[in-house]
Amino acid sequence: MKKSKLNKEEILHLAKLSNLTLTNDEIEKYRKQLEETVEYVENLNELDTRKVEPTSQTTNLTDVFFKDGVENKRGLSQNEAMKNAKNKKNDYFVVKRIM
Amino acid sequence: MFKPVIGLEIHAELKSKSKMFCQCSADYFGKKQNSNTCPVCLGLPGALPVPNKKAVEWAQLIGKALNCRLNRNSKFDRKHYFYPDLPKGYQISQYDEPLCSQGYVEINQKKFRIHRVHLEEDTGKLIHSGVDTLVDFNRSGVPLVEIVTEPDFDNAEDVKRFLEELHTIIRYLGVSDADMEKGSMRMEPNISLRAIENGEEKRQQFELPAYKVEVKNINSFRFVKQAIEYEIERQKEILERKETPAQETRGFDEKKQITYSQRSKEEAHDYRYFPEPDIPPMTFSREYPDSIKVPELPAQKMKRYMAEWKIKEQDALVLTRDINTADFFEMVISKCKVPSSKQIPNPNQSIANLIINKKIATTMPVEEFAAKAMELLQPKKTDEKALYILINQLIKTNPKVAEDYKKGKTNAVMFLVGQVMREMKGQADAKIVREQLENELKKR
The missing domain is CATH 1.10.10.410 (Arc Repressor Mutant, subunit A)
Known part of the structure; x- marks a missing residue:
């Protein structure tokens, strides 16, 4: 079994894409954890899948739609929508200015 | 010598009743901030998106009107990027199996190819204020059709004409307001220049230049033209210095009529597309495309006015730019009985003139307009x-x-x-x- 190796740069790239700031300790910690995860998934390589059609889902369902129309049963009020937000102002979610 | 290579991305919000993957209202305009959401469009954990059938049909209608192939198999994918207007950290879009591909639009005997038409969800709205960016998710999840052309344009005027035609087509289909001021239609040109030697394009003419510049946030056809013209000159100058323009996203400043670098979006894009596991794939029968009915389109209408009613080309063009004007004209024609005479050789053209020159207010009911038109078009008896x-x-x-x-x-x-x-x-x-x-x- 080929051992996958993730390097520091790859971890930093992933952190950047996820908008995370990692300490040096964290970089090493996540590098190891992610490496283990990738290794675990690599177990799948042991299966012979030559005769298996590629798929992207496991339910065997197709064509699940809803008919256009407004239905408020699951709608959230402004209060409910904002309830768990850490930073808010005048009923807007707030982040540090990005532009 | 350089030749411009221009491709376009156009986004149009569909005017379905509900959003793309949930049943919140798609009509978010003017609503109180964050008052039009649910767990799906707010990206709360565990919420399950389900596609809106009408949005799928309308995207296919647009595709068919643009002479695209409607694909038998299609699916949704997750496009990952981190931006505050995107609550889930990914946008549900389509990657390798779009609903429609390989179409074209013909304008003045020139064919401009359509690469694909696909469906995705709109993002929330950002307001930049002081040290904050404020987020309103009312628009999050509104169905958005993306139309991508091939890089078939080499001048700004053709781009403008194409966009005007596309805008008219979408309005004819009745699937989107395509209102640029409200942002329900957005246009992004990709512009680069290809070197031509001795008046001949290099052997690599089918290869695209090594860079491209995308201009975002343009909200009128005229501004698209100005932005492209500015970019062509800017890039030419850089290339003449034997340098390569940076591959980047630029914004357009309407007042100064220039484009400017948008540094915040320059980071390397790595969207990590993968199939949306929460939405089963879509399948369509061989006969299905026949059930999507495309109405008579502006170009066809124009041809018919010229052939059937002998309307002048320029007038036929004016009459068909807006479906309401075209409908009005056709209804008046059907109600007006004006015999042709020496003075009025073509009553249809005369009616067209009355509408175009606004001789009679076109705001009045068709019957009234027709009556007035008949009165005006009575052959004059001269004493x-x-x-x-x-x-x-x-x-x-x-x-x-x-x-x-x-x-x-x-x-x-x-x-x-x-x-x-x-x-x-x-x-x-x-x-x-x-x-x-x-x-x-x-x-x-």
């Missing part, structure tokens, strides 16, 4: 005797005009024609009046 007297009287009281006419200023007669028409309160045929006037003037 020959009264006309003769009036003409002689006017020539006498305007000796200067008669003199001018004799000196060869034949246009002077038009002044008298106007006077006669006014005196006769329009109850005369201008052609006959002019003939008679010239006859009398020549006698003197």
